[in-house]
Amino acid sequence: MVQEEIMRRGPWTEEEDVQLLFYVKLFGDRRWDFLAKVSVFSFIPNNRLKRTGKSCRLRWVNYLNPDLKHGKMTPQEERLVLELHSKWGNRWSRIARKIPGRTDNEIKNYWRTHMRKKAQEQRKKCSISPSSSSSSSSITHEENERNFYDTGGLKLLQVEGERKSSDQEQDGKSMKVYSMDEIWKDIELLEEKEEKMNKPIMGSISPLWDYSLDSLWKDFDWSSFR
DNA sequence: AAGACCTCCAACCGCGGAACG
């Protein structure tokens, strides 16, 4: 299609963000393809959003949505991710739904980088103590690392004695680490503190976000949104 | 100082499934 040829790709500009916010405000955050198509034919030349519906949705879901938190994962959130991943595996969107303000992409990225680190540390341990890799095991370190991602790092975490395994869960034995209630309580406490101090504890917010997009939120009347 | 390497994360791709005509 000719239209696809003029579609922009790559990083979003601030101008595009503003345009997307405008169209989301106008049409809601559901009909992405429609939104993208309509925006291309805008009568206002500078307001034409040359992006696919898919790209628009991604930008909104992962960045522009005002419900999102930005910044580092808190220890509470990290624990929650571990807990939920051990339960559900790589069901990122499902995990994300249980962690307010975090996206599946964010959690996925977090998991990949942090769990890779853990896997590498584990690999080091393996190489230091070759006895641990018995001759009966034909699993290479690379495979081990891959297994770590695929299984949610359960095997390696078991070695570390940090977390319970889903196998155990299936056996009906539950090794208590942190209950969901405890985690949620932790988050609530943290948020309470945050309110009292009138200062966000939940991660550092990107200066760009703070600086340029803040004004956008003010301009939009989110209460009437959808 | 500078090049190599690493980490992080935004964005893309491909696929499956739901919705709709």
Add this chain to the structure above:
DNA sequence: ACGTTCCGCGGTTGGAGGTCT
């Protein structure tokens, strides 16, 4: 029932910025 369109998900990639040597 079937084909088409759209949406959402999980996996992957690439670039920017940071750290190491």
